[in-house]
Amino acid sequence: MKLVVLMGNPNVGKSGIFSRLTGTRVITSNYPGTTVDVSRGKMRLSGTPVEVIDAPGTYSLTPTNPAEEVAAGILAQADLVVNVVDATNLERNLYLTLETLERGVPAAVALNLWDEAGHQGITIDVAALEALLGVPVVPTVGLSGQGIRELVERLGEAHPSETIQPMSEEERWVAVGRITGAVQTIAHRHHTLGDRIAEASIRPVTGLPIALAVIAAAFLAVRWIGEGLISLVFEPLFDLYTPIAMTISDLLGPGVLHEILIGRLFDGEIDYVQSMGLLTTGLFVPLAMILPYIVAFYLVLSILEDTGYLPRLATLADTFFHRLGMHGYGIIPVFLGFGCNVPGALATRVLETKKQRFIAATLMSLAIPCMAQIAMIFGVLGPFGMHYVAMVFVTLALVYVVAGLILNRIVPGECPEIFLEIPPYRMPDLRATATKTWMRVRGFIGEAIPYLFLGILLVNLLYAVGFLDLLSVAFAPVMENWLGIPAGAAVALLVGFLRKDLAVGMLVPLGMSPEQLVIAVTMLSIYFPCVATFVVLFRELGVRGMLAAAGVMVTTALLVGGALRAVLIGF
């Protein structure tokens, strides 16, 4: 099958056009580095099916980070290239266009963000540009779909450029200037009030208070939306469900099947957190305790992403992250990691060097609990008082900073400085935000629920054969003597490798004091990533990197656990 590749600078709307061409939904965001991996889809081109690839954004074919390497690698396999160009920034985009056309591959240019160019008083003579480049050029608006049909039609006539021949780098820059000058006119534009407000969010004096306000607002919004969904939607739903579950319980009667499906009853009642049956805990934990917060988190994250605020936050955070061996863009894996550590680990690819990526990935695994885990921490510790929840998060924040400071000193390698384009602020598109939130929520449902079911089954099975008691005995010295928590918590830590949210729930029946719960929950976050994250880290860091990271995790877990024990319980 023929291969069509979308190439372009970061944040020019490639993923949006990919979605339009293929009908495959992919994540789009208003900051460079959203797409660090390739997405594949299919479309029909003059009657025949072709494969379409959405490549990560790159400024040139000489890559400076792994995401760009991927892009340059894919180009080599392309039968046809759709070069997506930001019409509001033609001059900067043309360098990659020329480099691509010089390869002699059949190509067409999508002049995207055509609507914004109009608003900014930029006009481009499309016919003249087409003549100069020697390939079809089509203005498009990825957001609304305008121009996409014409783009598809004209892909049929895409051919290698005859006007653009291989040239030296210096010649290419001259050509970029010549072409831009010939086709583009810019109406002079004055600084608007909007520009001034936008600048306030990137200056340190005004930007820091704004950043704190934005983060606080985001946090409150997640809590408020999550709690709202629980009390208005999910709890009423489970109130309706309880009689059904009880009927099933009665029908089954005591026995193995009852153990697996309904689990233990407490005073003849289902306890949705502790019963550990597939139809009780297995449904309640993901749907009524976690899902509402996942929806809330991704809604808020999507809005933050689409406005273009994150690169500004990265700029403000740069000085701080530099001390930890990264640069400001290290905040992106943190933000994504709060949703789920898997995309967080992938997002480390926006960092340039191995050292930076190792530190970013390790710190995220140590100290950034995913939303599912956070929801459970609130659910389990919240009833004892919010200060216990705060203890967990303050500890994790300290771990992030202290481990970062240390790793920055001992990990060999370079930490290049931040170099980042700040996208313009955009009003988030309601439909785009809703779709993106839904895609991510669906991802959670598709992955979390099967794993939770598997986890619950496994726990029941391992209990039945007595393996878990054995495990408790084996780990009793560490758990009881060093961490000051019941030996049974070892089982939760084991399950945590499968799903951390489930593991947090498993701590409840152990009847620990809130202090012990704080220790156990913090351990659960630090000691090791869940299996899904582990697989990605393994791929991103390699065997040696992963071993080193795992060493850091286990050591930190033991040190922090011991320290917490000494502070909270005493010896």
Place this chain on the structure above:
Amino acid sequence: MITMEKTLLDLESGMRGTLIRFAGTPGFVRKLRTIGIREGKTLTVVTRHPLGGPVVIEVDGREVTLGRGMAVRVIVDVAT
């Protein structure tokens, strides 16, 4: 009009200069040029973050954040 050569890092926020050359490796030069920071462009410093933090500049209506170690290798002409 008298002009003076300075590095981008010497410019206070709000000041502007015309890029005349780079003092760095070809890789460094390419990186800046491909993001739009090129010879002949007018660069305006939007802000300089304290404690060794990055510099934010505006070029062709777009803002770019770059580290101080990079800013010091960008030589601009400033009208005085």
